[in-house]
Amino acid sequence: MKTVLISGAGVAGCALAYWLGRNGFAPTVVERAPGVRPGGQAVDIRGVALDVVERMGLLGRVRGAATRMRGMSVLDADGHEVHRSTEATFSSGRLDSGDVELLREDLVGMLEQLALGEAEFIYGDRVTALSQDERGVLADFEHGPARAFDLVVGADGLHSAVRGLVFGPEGEQAYHLGMHLAIFSAENFLGLDDWQLWQRDGDAGYGIYPVRGNSELRVTFGFASGPLDPGARDPEALKRQIAERMGALRWERPRLLEALWSAPDFYSDAMAQIRLDRWSRGRVVLLGDAGYCASPLSGQGTSVALVGAYELADALGRAGGEHGAAFARYEARLRPFVGLNQALATENPGGPASEESVGRAKNAFALRG
Template sequence: MMTKNVLISGASVAGPALAYWLHRHGFHPTVVERADTIRPGGYAVDFRGEALDVLDRMGLLDGIRALDTEMGDATMVDAEGRPYATLPSAVFAGDLEVLKGDLTRMLYEATRGTTEYLFGDSVTGLTEDPDGVLVTFGHAPPRRFDLVVGADGLHSRTRALAFGPEQRYVRHLGIYTAIFSLDNYLGLRNTGQLYAAGGLAANMFTARANTEARAALHFAAEDLEYDRRDPAQQKRIVAERFAGEGWEVPRLLEEMAAASDFFFDANAQVEMDRWSEGRVVLLGDAGYCAGPTSGRGTSQALIGAYVLAGELAASGGDHTTAFAAYEREMRGYVTEHQALGREGAERFFMPAPTQEVLDLLAAGAPENTRTEPVRLRDYSATAASS
């Protein structure tokens, strides 16, 4: 095998999933993560199609199923909290749905014994030569790796270092979202409530067997200038947008102000002509984010990790061959999901949708009926011969 030591930047979903498969194929993965530990919290994520096969091949599917949110239909409400329509779960959930924090914890537990994790650190420089990449870190001493994988999300530092500034690749979808945890003070049971009003939407769903809840506040806006490291500023932006709104919004703003797991970001996509540069390659949202409105981000991360590791094994570690094959396998799948993400963003703020419209979305919406399959090769035989 020509390539052995692989640095992965990012310990959300794509990074640990790739570490799992790299170890299975005989590589030595190291994961660096800016946070001090695996990030808790987060909204629910869902799995569709071949992503379930990947989880099954990892031996994690039964454990993931045990964490299923079992979310049923949700209720659309007006400013006074009066229900006016039912949102079928098929519109917002995939074949299986779990809290993102539960998924990342499970992936970490599945890899911590075979992968070196560097928490509280990040990549600051990449210098490539014919034999590898010299990587500098914010805290750890410089180290050499055979390959570097950017699995560090929409605002990927790896992508910026290897490909150039974020503005070249990130396409804003016109939506910002804040997510945080709170008590299930409404007493909801395996359901949620949603409120929409002219470029604004708020929702609250139950979590952890109805003992908790997750809230999300969405608003339409073009590119905003703010400090991504300043949650207090971000909370003020959200509070100003939702000031004076009805339903439970005043209470949600109070809960948001006190939330310790607050998350805020733009809904956006990453569009790139290629996902690799020399010995550096991008995985998941860092290279091809489809946007939350696609409902496919987690599936893309899991499938991309499986394919990338498998192609590296099949090529005997020849990264040039492997990266080209990885992109051929994934490109059509990603292109379709990005189209779904744009379509979802365009209809995100439907004013008071009727029950007929919601039922049509559940029965025949593109996000539920159309998919470009990705071929999940069995890489075990090629890995054994490499």
């Protein structure tokens, strides 16, 4: 039985671990966090990705955990409503579609629970070095002993450590989209009832929506920005930058700033895409954001990760573990789908892509088997 190391226990890594186990492989997942990462935004499962979830037996649970938005309001800088809709929201699209929006942490929890029956999970550790030859890949870890694997998959996000070790510096692969995003949780001090608020003034703005039965808020704050220095990713330094930008908006400024500083699950990063000529080198292959991040601006990162995990496992299974042929098939089949979904992030700078483009991109792949 071929062994596969998966770096990253997010959507892509957990889904791949499940599908590899079902295809006769022995996966091991390593994640630097101590467990499933809490917080994060609501994510969308659309089109063919719903077929992947259904094949995993999770579609009922996913729909049961969906957000229940009734609509949204768009506000000016002082909080006055300038537009409202009960037909669609900026985060999930049309409310009458069959697509599903749910919290990322809920989805990852479901995927991890399913994958636990198929894979070994190692939390609180990370890959620090990889060396490969014709026999396999030797992985060094920050805390655990070195181990040999037949294959290694980088499913560790936009700032993938595996990609850095095997494919080179991130600066040569990342295409920045001119925007920075911060996401954090707060109590529902606005009293929102299944209703989203969106505000924009100049090059900065909020998206705010309630979750957990309207007991919490997820606050997304975005502003125009180029790439940040890697040393500026310290959470406290990032909070200071975000607070300075947030302070320029007048509406609910004191309470939103207080929520930022007290947030237990603050996340912030530049919006960027990863664009590579190849997604594999030897016995190492990339999956999801690590290999072809579409960015949250596309609204399709989760769906692309789910489809990519299914296709990679399927390709390896059909090739009997012959990784060269499998990786080539995986990339050839998936790359057009990735391209359409990455294009959603740049179609309408500052706003969502058209319904027609989203519909075309989310269904531009057919599962085999």
